[in-house]
Amino acid sequence: MPILEHLWIIPLLPLLGSAINGLLGWNWPNKLVHSVALGATGLSFLCALEAVREFFANGQQLFRKEFFTWITAGNFRAGFDLQFDQLTVVMVLVVTGVGFLIHIYSTGYMAHEEGYFRFFSYLNLFMFFMLILVLAANYVLLFVGWEGVGLCSYLLIGFYFLRKSASDAGKKAFIVNRIGDFGFMLGMFLLFRTFHTLDFTALFAQAGPLPSETMGQFGVLTVACILLFVGATGKSAQLPLYVWLPDAMEGPTPVSALIHAATMVTAGVYVVARSHVLFLHAPTALYIVAIIGCATAFFAATIGLVQSDIKKVLAYSTVSQLGYMFLGCGVGAFSAGIFHLMTHAFFKALLFLSAGSVIHALGGQQDMWKMGGLASKIKVTFWCMLFATIAIAGFFPFAAFFSKDAILFAAFNSETSGKALYAVGLLAAILTSFYMFRLIWLTFFGKPRYDEHKVHVHESPLNMTVPLMVLAFLSLTGGWFALPALFGGKDYFSEFLSPVLGGEALTIPNAHELELKLSVVAMLAAAVGLVIAWRMYAKDVKEGKSEGLHKLLYNKYYVDELYNAVIVAPLMWISRNLLWKVVDVGVIDGTVNGIASGTTAIGDKVRHTQSGNTRSYAVWVLIGAVVVFSIIFWPLLHPALVGGMR
């Protein structure tokens, strides 16, 4: 059976797994629960592989099929249409592959948790929505997946819902995403109004021949792109909507790895890349994307420098790396952005899973100041995490070396303040290297700062370490698609994506030489970060007092407090003093109570007619009879009366 013809089966399998576990699994043993979940995801992965094979066998032709029509209204049609092209290949393989590994890891990490079936049910549901998102052939279906992953993110952040901080974090993620989604929807409406379709193929075919808008011009395409990007800033945690992602670390660690590092948060980058035809017509929007991405990359990295919670460091690192991806897209190097998306999925999932393994080993400790000296005790975790750290720092020949360099190279050559973007990006690279090696030193070296008598440090079981090793291998090799480019050959990754995203025809003299030079500079930057971290943290360190700049960074620039004061508090005030006390109590309750008390008051007056005096009733009967007869005979009497008066 050709899978491509039945593409729906890839998302359907996780949905089935989710439904089975969610509806029936509540009293099943763990083994049965995770067999169903792993089976669904694994089969989905195999189907995806087979689909990719068929895609290649068909000569990499865009495959698109309309399975059924979902909504029709006038000339609007939204269908369950799936498509499969080069971009989808990358996304589907990352989602199902990394997703499957994280499912395996979860069987170990979550083994002793309450609500095992619930966890896997949510996780499978997430896979379903994420696959819908990447397979969708129109914006409406994409938005279904987009909202669905948001829902699953909410459910999984609040997985330990008895903890108030967790349920608050879930709500925060959901509400902040709503703001972004509002922009996304407006963008869709605007596109539909302009092009009368939301289908990718049809829409891009219409938009393609249009003249490009100029820099500083806010035409329809620019506004639509900016609105779509607002959605992307919500989902992909960019300035100014990034605040939910660090809080999302309240969820179980595999969730942080799958949803808040590898897949869901990259959906924004995917949407921008998918809509690149529109963005290329809107240089202003692209410029905004680049600036926001670059600023986020730097901003989040600075916060990551001083955090003490191991997962918070990784969370800010994720925000920062997502900024890189947007920077790549913003300077027109969409394939570089997607390349970084892929390598980031590998090494950031690995970082989170390793961090989970460390936390697991220490029995739930997340504070790096209470770790230290773990390298010899949990060797597998240590080596995997080191691999991921080298990869994210961007050392040759690890994955991010290639992808980050591609982005920085594209930024360097960008016509719109490229040098400045490059400089900030490079600075962020130094910071990245610094905070990651700081994490390594604090966690794995030095003297143990935990209570060695109480904590029994143990390596994680095989079902946790094997996914780590696979991801470590991918973190090493994931960037090698671009390896030949280093020796003057081709970048196979961007060449593969070029039918979808278009090739960047760079006409720079000595492009190859320049790229080599920039690579060396980037390596030096990573080395600088490494050396500073080594100088500061290789000795035995204690948590110092937090003052000045450190305090500002440690408190995340007080952005949460600022948002609280500027947005949340006034909203609460309005809700409390206007909406509650005036509108709800005054208007709504007032109307309802007014009707009730008015009825009572009328009744109070009218009841005096019920005097008990029979003769007064008789009078009422008489009056009633007169009135009724008057009404009946009025048409007869009327002309006579009128005539009589004449």
Add this chain to the structure above:
Amino acid sequence: MIPTSYYLLLSAILFGLGTVAFVFKRNIITIFMSIELMLNAVNLAFVAFSQSLGKPDGEVFVLFVIIVAAAEAAVGLGIIILTARNRRSLNVENVNLLKL
């Protein structure tokens, strides 16, 4: 022949008297009789029209009214007797159990 309007005038006077008595008298039996008076005033109007139009419809109506009045008298007098036994009075003002 006596004009129809004379009959109607007499009927209206009788009906008016019945109405006034119905509203102002206190004795239940008197009230009951005033209802009978009103019914018969209407009967008079019916036969007057029947005569002037030369159609039997009015007379048929009168027969029905007499039948209903007879039934009403049977039920009504029964109620009055029971009321008189329970209340030891025929004053309508004393029949006020439903009063607030």
